[in-house]
Amino acid sequence: MRYLCRSYEDFFKPSKSGRSKSSSKPREPPIRPWIEKYRPKDMNDISSQEEVVAVLKKTLESQNLPHLLFYGPPGTGKTSTILALARELYGPELIKDRVLELNASDERGIDVIRAKVKNFARTTVSGSANGYPSPPYKIIILDEADSMTQDAQSALRRTMETYSNITRFCLICNYISRIIQPLASRCAKFRFKPLDTTSTKQRIEEICRNESVNCPPETVDHLVRVSEGDMRRSIMLLQSAYRLYQSEPITKDAMSEIAGVVPEPLIDKLMAVWQSKNIAHIESTVNQVIKAGYSGAQLMSQLHDRVISDAHLSSIQKSKMAQTLGQVDKALGDGASEHLQLLRLLVAAY
Template identity: 45%
Template structure:
């Protein structure tokens, strides 16, 4: 039995001209291919916009069969300490390579999620970049360029990757649906785009999940909601209704049921924040304070805090603000 290839790899762009909606970066990198003049690079922007795909496609075009010898890929969120810079990165960066008619005389180190690197590691990386720039180029990839120290960022050519338009995503996802013979209509694909927040990687993964779960059956919008882990709208509406009551018992029961039903607390917090922001019965100042508190909770959840405790903290704090 053969293992099915993840669609995010199967449909990853093979050349930089295949990258969607990033004309500035694609144009500049095509010029790098022609001239073989290659600076250090810093790609930044929202998740799922093609940052990693672009540099991988470029490296494949530039190095061909020598890709494995010339390219080192690291996920900096997993290997983010100073020892990784001193050992793994420095060891690869220091290796000399030959220049041929087909290959440039340098290697490339790709550091994905570089904004997760510690400050000390970034400082050490800056020095490594300086010492080995003649034989190694670096490509830093991150969501938040503000988390890259200025001495490191200033050594790179920066490219911002913009969020993909709904039209661009729709055409790409429709092509995948046709290729994989998924029984969906445009309404369902549009819902996938909406619920994945414009993240192409997440959208493609969602399509594969839908295909695996439902096979040749026609996929519905409700199926998309189930597969993305989104809390159903009526559950969020019920939470806000409970929050407008004077007592806390219904809110606590709602939180208990949410966890028992297997929903994600961080998804619930984000959806509740959006629901509050559009509720015309709540004063604007209270909306702002409630959403700010829920955003604080979302931040703690992203750092690994206990989901149920943080959910209750956010719900009770928002209840207190609303009923003050």
């Protein structure tokens, strides 16, 4: 029995050779998301938002920052801009104590406003950083503020009024119409436009050089086109393609597959059955598309672009199809079945 226990212990004891091998094996460096690695560090790095940057730089000179409301499509630099502004105001050390960043889509209830936001807003600040303005107020960044409930926005309005002498708020949203008017009227509004292709292409080419990504020029152009002015999406797609292909060249088809873009031959087939008015063909084609697993929103977007650019369709046909596309897109946003909505689109448009 004693020998059995000894052999049992020896069985589970790690061997010296195994331990030495694992310790000698080099550890791989942690994978850092490129969207964070290449996030702009100062205001001069912000792309395609010249008017916004110019106004904020003037504000930096006076150090009298108002409450801010940044709105516009995703991936256009809204969060990066306010973080760069805060970094230029407080420096890398003081920013940890002076800036509170919350994602309002996760923490959007009235309890968060009463607890986290109000407690941070009421604390006074002191001290400064050498070489930085360090104004005597804090900044609270509420990202995706259009996801906040009406009650939370109403509570935030009162908090903004009470602590405006020691706290500034920056609300970031995609849809300004979802911000209540009493809250929006207390902020200086800045619209962020989709990035132009030149700025996006320059940043993608810079990342390709720094990370040794084998991405030919035609693939870069295709990536810029499918990202539709969303810098964050283009960088994420590029990193996904690099992790998959490593040193191999990344083709346009590979990038389309990663981005979930519907192939053009399939769009051609949908347009053909759409115009044929043959219910049997429409149903079989829709079944094929749904089984392929393509996104309904992506299908609507590409079909819309194809309809608008089709020279063979009359203005009346385009307007009817655009109206049906809008109804289907609304239904998909409300959670309707992609299969039924695509059938509805192809059957009802003509």
